Amino acid sequence: MQIIHKRRRDRQRAYPAGICGRCGGELYPGDARWLLGGRPLCRSCAAAWALEELAAFRSVCGEAKP
Numbered sequence: 001m002q003i004i005h006k007r008r009r010d011r012q013r014a015y016p017a018g019i020c021g022r023c024g025g026e027l028y029p030g031d032a033r034w035l036l037g038g039r040p041l042c043r044s045c046a047a048a049w050a051l052e053e054l055a056a057f058r059s060v061c062g063e064a065k066p
C-alpha cells in the first residue's frame, strides 16, 4: 500500500475558524467573511444585509414612480 499525501486538507475535517453572526453558519479558514457592525457575516448574509441597507433605492421595473 502506498501513502498519498493530500495537498489540501479535507474541508470535512477542518475546524471552523468562526461563526456567522447572523445565521450561525460555520466559517472555515480561507472562507470570505465580512465584518459588519462588529460581527463576521458569511457571503449570503452579507449580501442580504447589503440589500436591506439599499432598500431605499429599490424600485420595481414597469411601475410608475410616485
Ligand SMILES: [Zn+2]
Pocket: 020, 021, 022, 023, 024, 025, 041, 042, 043, 044, 045, 046
Ligand atoms: Zn450567515
